[in-house]
Amino acid sequence: MGRKTPLYDLHVAQGARMVDFGGWDMPVNYGSQIEEHHHVRRDAGMFDVSHMCVVDLRGVATRGFLSRLVANDVGKLRSTGKALYSCMLNATGGVIDDLIIYFLTESHFRVVVNAGTRDNDLAWMRRCAADWGLDVEIIERTDLAMIAVQGPKARAAVAELLEPQDRERALLLEPFFGLECGAWFVARTGYTGEDGFEVVIPAAEAASVWKALNAAGVASCGLGARDTLRLEAGMNLYGNDMDESRHPLESGLAWTVAFEPTDRDFVGRAALEAIRQSGGSPMKLVGLVLEERGVLRSHQKVIVPGVGEGEVTSGTFSPTLERSIAFARVPRATGETVQVDIRGKLLAARVVKLPFVRHGRALISL
Amino acid sequence: MSQVLADLRYAKSHEWARSLPDGRIEVGITDHAQHALGDLVFVDVPQVGTALEVGGACAVVESVKAASDVYSPVAGTVVEVNDALSGSPELINEDCYGKGWLYRVQPASSSGLDALLDANAYSAVLAAEGG
Numbered sequence: 001m002g003r004k005t006p007l008y009d010l011h012v013a014q015g016a017r018m019v020d021f022g023g024w025d026m027p028v029n030y031g032s033q034i035e036e037h038h039h040v041r042r043d044a045g046m047f048d049v050s051h052m053c054v055v056d057l058r059g060v061a062t063r064g065f066l067s068r069l070v071a072n073d074v075g076k077l078r079s080t081g082k083a084l085y086s087c088m089l090n091a092t093g094g095v096i097d098d099l100i101i102y103f104l105t106e107s108h109f110r111v112v113v114n115a116g117t118r119d120n121d122l123a124w125m126r127r128c129a130a131d132w133g134l135d136v137e138i139i140e141r142t143d144l145a146m147i148a149v150q151g152p153k154a155r156a157a158v159a160e161l162l163e164p165q166d167r168e169r170a171l172l173l174e175p176f177f178g179l180e181c182g183a184w185f186v187a188r189t190g191y192t193g194e195d196g197f198e199v200v201i202p203a204a205e206a207a208s209v210w211k212a213l214n215a216a217g218v219a220s221c222g223l224g225a226r227d228t229l230r231l232e233a234g235m236n237l238y239g240n241d242m243d244e245s246r247h248p249l250e251s252g253l254a255w256t257v258a259f260e261p262t263d264r265d266f267v268g269r270a271a272l273e274a275i276r277q278s279g280g281s282p283m284k285l286v287g288l289v290l291e292e293r294g295v296l297r298s299h300q301k302v303i304v305p306g307v308g309e310g311e312v313t314s315g316t317f318s319p320t321l322e323r324s325i326a327f328a329r330v331p332r333a334t335g336e337t338v339q340v341d342i343r344g345k346l347l348a349a350r351v352v353k354l355p356f357v358r359h360g361r362a363l364i365s366l
Numbered sequence: 367m368s369q370v371l372a373d374l375r376y377a378k379s380h381e382w383a384r385s386l387p388d389g390r391i392e393v394g395i396t397d398h399a400q401h402a403l404g405d406l407v408f409v410d411v412p413q414v415g416t417a418l419e420v421g422g423a424c425a426v427v428e429s430v431k432a433a434s435d436v437y438s439p440v441a442g443t444v445v446e447v448n449d450a451l452s453g454s455p456e457l458i459n460e461d462c463y464g465k466g467w468l469y470r471v472q473p474a475s476s477s478g479l480d481a482l483l484d485a486n487a488y489s490a491v492l493a494a495e496g497g
Contacts, residue, residue, distance in 0.1 A: 017404075028404075028431070029404060032404075032405055033404050033405050033429075033430050033431070034405040034407075034430060224404065224430060224431060228430060293408060293452070294408060294410075294428075295407060295408050295428045295433065297432075297433065316430060317407035317408065317428070317430050319430070324408075343426070343433075
């Protein structure tokens with residue numbers, strides 16, 4: 001048996017099919033994964049993401065600590081509540097994890113890390129703080145639950161559950177900002193390509209909040225739909241699209257690495273600088289649309305005639321596009337078309353700019 | 367609980383077989399299988415004329431989650447495939463024992479189904495798997 005979130009019993013009671021995800025027993029769907037996917041694109045759906053780990057970093061040294069710890073620049077975090085997406089790298093530039101950092105106060109930053117990497121992340125953070133002689137309190141918030149409410153009607157549904165004095169402030173939040181509302185933390189972030197809130201609440205309140213959102217018309221959705229939604233939205237999944245052996249420049253994450261200011265010495269910087277000085281990463285991550293019938297899956301071989309080979313890192317059937325889509329790591333010189341080896345057959349796929357879908361609309365031509 | 371029809375025969379690998387009045391055998395995947403796979407999005411059936419052996423991988427059914435091989439429960443030659451599945455693979459989720467059939471074979475021998483499980487035996491397999 002795996003670890004359980006505060007919502008486990010409710011998922012089972014709602015008929016969820018439970019699967020192991022990073023050592024956690026999580027709902028993969030409550031019936032139809034495709035219907036759950038469409039609910040989020042067209043209306044509102046919610047995901048239990050309590051398996052992800054909220055880490056509070058406290059102390060006046062926190063900003064300096066984070067500016068060395070992660071590849072994006074926390075110097076961009078100047079407004080209260082602002083969020084920053086970043087990779088945390090090892091010395092060779094490999095991705096230890098991708099995470100979101102919220103700036104709450106100068107002595108309190110909140111970080112959300114992946115479920116499968118949480119123990120490793122915490123150990124790495126503690127080791128870095130000790131090595132650098134920085135006095136940062138690193139607090140794993142196992143007392144909290146997290147629900148991602150996503151879709152065009154998601155924010156209004158969450159706002160109804162807030163105290164009147166918080167409601168308007170929450171609805172005025174700009175994208176990628178969060179707000180403390182009493183014991184709750186509400187952020188306009190997500191992993192679906194739709195508008196919505198991610199809500200961090202005391203674990204004891206999780207089941208009642210989930211039921212109240214159900215009553216407000218928000219559909220219970222599983223990790224299956226979360227995966228098809230994030231793929232359509234062009235968002236990476238740790239462990240599939242990048243890991244400790246892959247650096248951001250070959251993982252579609254160059255935009256998250258802040259080389260400026262040049263004197264900010266973050267872990268992995270020297271390795272990434274060396275790649276840039278040698279002419280850039282030989283591989284890149286691209287989007288693929290399968291031109292024939294079939295389904296792209298991770299680890300399928302990609303053949304780029306005259307150039308070389310690559311590999312699908314994440315693939316699925318896109319419910320919105322009704323086509324198979326994928327991310328693939330391919331040679332930098334890859335052009336507009338490739339072939340993918342699906343059970344011994346070579347099928348044609350087109351290279352496209354990510355994302356595939358945003359705010360319910362296809363962004364690629366079919 | 368998964369639906370198991372009394373008048374069909376089954377393989378442990380979750381395929382069903384039905385004897386048709388003209389002697390041919392119709393093959394599909396069971397309710398348990400379609401439920402475990404989730405929403406089906408792609409089906410690759412064998413070509414007409416293909417010779418199948420018992421237990422040989424002969425088709426692929428793919429859901430949003432995963433690809434899964436289908437193993438032929440009978441030996442014989444494929445004489446007809448369900449063309450409707452190429453545009454509507456969800457027929458397997460909606461009606462796995464009816465409109466969601468995969469293919470029909472002319473069996474290699476007249477005793478082709480005797481080695482397969484009956485409904486009671488297949489139900490016991492499901493109970494043992496916890497499903």
